Amino acid sequence: MADPIIQMKNIEKHFGSVIALAGVSVDVFPGECHCLLGDNGAGKSTFIKTMSGVHKPTAGEIVFEGKPLDFGDPRDAIAAGIATVHQHLGMIPLMSVARNFFMGNEPVKKFGPFKAFDHEYANKVAMAEMKQMGINLRGPDQAVGTLSGGERQTVAIARAVHFGAKVLILDEPTSALGVRQTANVLATIDKVRKQGIAVVFITHNVRHAMAVGDRFTVLNRGQTLGTAARGEITPEALQDLMAGGQEMAQLEGSLGGTV
């Protein structure tokens, strides 16, 4: 395989006296789906916020396409090709799909000194991109609020891909979804990966991770517990790693291994 597109080396992040990340190293290759697993409070969100330029790491190095990176703010990361689809979507329900799709990246048409939002172009592209992802919209002016949770995630992913994301960070895209919608989102992830985009898929659901992941990294209490490739690890072992082993085993026993 080629060189990793992004390498996070020994990333540390402290918030005052709290050590959220204590030296986390992860690398992601183009065209792979790298699953980042961890329980609540493991530091997943902090880690991806560091990756996407929201937080500056207290220590450690980020290497993007072979060069060390120092993002000032999320816009730098977006410009470089690191796009994040957030847990809370980043979609605005009251706005139309087309307006959401181009939010922050509005296409403009010039009329002399005036620059107007190019609605025609925006509508056309948004419709085409949605169709490609398997969502047929009633129209480009359909409000995002009328879409289902899975469809919204898909809009967000399609948007990131359209704007040239090389690394796509998905923050728990399936956590609030039903079964069929989850399947749709996972299928979208698969499509995106096949386009050669590096996907970082954050989840605490081992089954979702196993469905699309190429490699798996488990975070626990701000540290990595190692990275495993597909086939090297069983879902049970991942689950144990996430929960920190012991207590989970006892719980599982009482629940008959259903968790």
Add this chain to the structure above:
Amino acid sequence: MSDVQNTDERIKETSRLRQALIRPELGGMVGTVAVFVFFALFAFDSGMFNAQGVMNWSVVSAQFMIIAVGACLLMIAGEFDLSVGSMIGFAGMMVAIFGVTFGVPMWLTIIITFVVCVGFGALNGYIVVKTGLPSFIVTLATLFILRGFTIFFPQTIERKTIIGGIREAAEGDWLAPLFGAKIGKPVFQWLGDIGVIDTFQRGNRLGEPVVDGIPMLMVWAIGLVIFGHWLLTRSRFGNWIFAAGGDADAARNSGVPVNAVKIKMFMFTAFCATVFAVCQVMEFGSAGADRGLLKEFEAIIAVVIGGALLTGGYGSVIGAALGALIFGVVQQGLFFAGVESSLFRVFLGVILLAAVILNTYIRRIITGER
């Protein structure tokens, strides 16, 4: 998330009627038609629809429109400005104190007034975005601060709270006519001569038409409505206004400069208030410390009647302009119809409540909440 279970098939059942309902201007359009029909039926012979009458309610509506445009864009961006009324009083008083008391040339006075007032708008916005406090509280503070100054300065300097002589001070100035003049005078004279509009039958204006031109106030109102509508619906910045009010965090994540958008909208609101104030003092020739009282609420009511959501992210400048028109027509129309003017407030409360309920319903349709 409550709407997770919605599937495509069920969503698509929305009827055309419901789709038409989610246009933000709808309430304003229906209201405008209703109001005109009502007054055409009950006050047609009262002089409300002759040239003078039309000018009467048009000017009042235009006043509301000017401040409604600013309030509308700010509300869509997710914030309020309660200091609009005080800003009007303050700006008018600045014109009087600089232009009359200190004898500063009127054009310079107007420029200073705009700079200071828009600066206060920027300060409002800066405090709101930096502290994260509700704009309601921050601008409530500004409301009192500005009103206090509006009374304090003329009291201290001139020992009175109304300063006149502005028209004389503006005589021959090059910038003042932009706010105080009337345009189209020859057209109206001609309309008077051919008998389309009445002319004065006696007195020192004998032969002049009763309506002798369109005041700049109305030109500003129409210009601001067109500008605001274009900005909101046809520009890139407009998308940012919607985004900032719809969900500031989501907008930030997409790279929208939310803080800058909000501060600019506070500045624009202050700009609109200042336009109102300067037009008003040019017309009256004086500035009073109590000018602009309650205007902030009237602006917000016009905006809400126009279909904007109080929570931000949704609304229309055209709707707000129609809201202002309804406001002006009803306020003046009740006078023409000979209805006790205090009932206007009753009407206002009722229509505000109806508009808010309708808007909440529309919002549920759009977002699929229930």
